[in-house]
Amino acid sequence: MTAKDPLIIRDKDEMTKWSRFMKAQGSTIGLVPTMGYLHEGHISLVKEAQKHADLIVVSIYVNPGQFSPNEDLSTYPSNFEGDIDKLRSVHGGVDVVFNPFNLYDYGVGEGGETMKRGEEEKGEKVISCVESSKFGHETWIRVENLEKGLCGKSRPIFFKGVATVVAKLFNIVEPDVAVFGKKDYQQWRIIRRMVRDLDFGIKIIGSELVREHDGLAMSSRNVHLSPQEREKALSISRSLYEAKKAAENGERYCTKLRNYVAQTIQKAGGKVDYDEIVDQESLENVEVIQRPVVFCIAAWFGNVRLIDNMEINSLLFTKTKGKRRKQEKKVAIS
Amino acid sequence: MTAKDPLIIRDKDEMTKWSRFMKAQGSTIGLVPTMGYLHEGHISLVKEAQKHADLIVVSIYVNPGQFSPNEDLSTYPSNFEGDIDKLRSVHGGVDVVFNPFNLYDYGVGEGGETMKRGEEEKGEKVISCVESSKFGHETWIRVENLEKGLCGKSRPIFFKGVATVVAKLFNIVEPDVAVFGKKDYQQWRIIRRMVRDLDFGIKIIGSELVREHDGLAMSSRNVHLSPQEREKALSISRSLYEAKKAAENGERYCTKLRNYVAQTIQKAGGKVDYDEIVDQESLENVEVIQRPVVFCIAAWFGNVRLIDNMEINSLLFTKTKGKRRKQEKKVAIS
CATH class of the missing domain: 3.30.1300.10 (Pantoate-beta-alanine ligase, C-terminal domain)
Structure with missing residues (x-):
C-alpha cells in the first residue's frame, strides 16, 4: 500500500459529520487519542487500532485541562508536520487527523455553539482551558477512586482533565474502538472504568508499552x-x-x-x-x-x-x- | 392514529442495538428520561419530543445515584402498568419504554459486562447504586458551579447523580434529541451545560412546566x-x-x-x-x-x-x- 495522506479536520462538527457518514456506510472507526510529538509508541497504537477498525482517526491535541499551572503545558513538545509525516509512513495509513484548536471554547451563544476559529493564530500556545467566567467550561468527570493514587497524588487535576477530554473526544469522534497505551497504566484503567460506568458503547484496547532499544520507555x-x-x-x-x-x-x-x-x-x-x-x-x-x-x-x-x-x-x-x-x-x- | 403499544426494553445492549438499527434506517430518536409515575407534565415532554424526532424512547428508571440515604428513594411512587397505559394513550404514542433494572451493576468481568438480569425479582426495591466495593461504580460527572446552588445546597449529591445517569442514558440510547422539563429548572440547565462541555451530539429541549388546574406544579x-x-x-x-x-x-x-x-x-x-x-x-x-x-x-x-x-x-x-x-x-x- 502506498503512503496515504490523512484528512486533517480541525472543527468538531466536521469531525462528527465525517464519522457519522462513514458509519452510515458500514465502516467501523478506531480512535487513537494523542497529544502529538509522535514516536514509535504512538505508531504501535495506530497499528493496534488497525486490527480492530476499518478507519483510523488519530487526534492530536495538547489538552490544557490536564495540566496544573506549574506543569509543563507551555513547553510540551510539538511538531505537527513531523507527526503527519510519521502517520503517512505507517503501513495502511490513517484516515483522519483530528487537530482541534481549543476544545473548551464554546463561543457566547446560549447552549454554546462551537467556536468559529477562522481568526486565530494556529501556532499560538493555549494558556488555559478554563476561563474564569461563569459561562466557561465547568463539567468534569471524576473516576473517584482510581484517580487518587500514583500520578494522582502529585498531579491532583490530571485525571479529571484526562477523563473529561477523552469523553469529549469520544462524543465528537463517536468511535467503535479506542486504543490507549499501557505506558500510561493508570490512565488506561481510568478510561476503561469511565467507559464501563458511563456506558459508552466503545471498546477500549490497552496496547503494550514500547521501549527504546536500551529499555527507556518511549515518551x-x-x-x-x-x-x-x-x-x-x-x-x-x-x-x-x-x-x-x-x-x-x-x-x-x-x-x-x-x-x-x-x-x-x-x-x-x-x-x-x-x-x-x-x-x-x-x-x-x-x-x-x-x-x-x-x-x-x-x-x-x-x-x-x-x-x-x-x-x-x-x-x-x-x-x-x-x-x-x-x-x-x-x-x-x- | 390508534393506540400504540410501546416496545419494552430492559437490557442496555438491546436498547443500544435498537437505537443503532433505527438510526441506520434514517430515523431520528427523541429521549424523554423519567423516573416513572407519569403525569401530564411527563406527557407534555413526550409531545414535545414528538415535534423533534421520528421515534420516541421514554426511559423509566428511579435513579438511586441521585438520592442521599436520608431521602425518599424507598417511598418514591411507582406504577409501571399505569405508566404504560398513559403512554399508550398519547396521540402518536411512544416507540420504546426503556426500563432497566439497575444501571450501576456491571457484573464481575474485567471491563464490566452488563449484568445478566434473568434471576432478579423485578419488583424489588433497589437500596443503593454504589456497592462499597473497589470494583463498583465510581465515575461521576460534576457540573461544578451550576450544581452548587438552589437544590444543590440541601441535596449535595443530587446533581452529580442526575448528570451521571443522564450521561449513561445518552450513551445507551444514543438519541438525537432529549427533552427535559423546566419544572426541574436547575437540572435542565445542568444537563445543557454538561452536553455543551462534554460535546454530546444531542439537542436538549426545555419543555415548559405544567400545572394542575389550580396552579400546583405537577410532580x-x-x-x-x-x-x-x-x-x-x-x-x-x-x-x-x-x-x-x-x-x-x-x-x-x-x-x-x-x-x-x-x-x-x-x-x-x-x-x-x-x-x-x-x-x-x-x-x-x-x-x-x-x-x-x-x-x-x-x-x-x-x-x-x-x-x-x-x-x-x-x-x-x-x-x-x-x-x-x-x-x-x-x-x-x-
Missing part, C-alpha cells in the same frame, strides 16, 4: 533529557526488570522490591515521585504479591518527570516459580 | 400530599404568580419579592428550603432584576418537598412596564 518528554540524564534514566527500566525477575523467582514482599528500585534510581541521580506495586485492576497497594500486579514508577531526572511500569502476572509467577527458583542467586536484589 | 411526589397539605401547598404557585406580576409592574428588588413569597408559604404552614431569584443561565443570585431571571422555590409541606419556579423575562418586563404600572396598586405585595 514525548524524552526529548527534553540531556544525554547524561537519559543515560541515568535507564535506571528506571533496568531496576524494574530486575525487580520483575526477582518477583518471578519468588520474592513476594513488595517493600523489598520497591526499596531496591527506589534506591537504584536515587543512586543514578533520579528523584522518585512514587514507586508502588499495585493491583492491576483496582490500583490499590499490594504488600505481598499473590495476584497480578503492576509495578509503577514516576521519577524526575533534571526537569523531566518520567513514568514507567511493568506488569507482574501471577500466572507467570505461579507457573515459573519452581523452574526459576534455581536462578535466584543471579538476581538477588537486596 | 410525582404530589401523591404524597394530604388534601389539607395540598391546599396549603398552593401558596407556592400563588405567591410566585403575585411576585411575577409585581416584578412585571416595576418591583425590581429581589429581597422584597423573596420575602413576600417566603412569608406567604410560611403562613400557609410550609417550611421554605430556599426562595431565590437567579440569572436564568448562570443560576447566580440576582439582587435587582435587570435581565431574565427565574424565581425558584423549594418548600416542605409535611414530609413532601416540592419545587416550583417562574421565569421573569426582562423583555416582557421592559415592554409591559409602562402599561402595567397603572395596575400597581392591585398587586401590592409588601
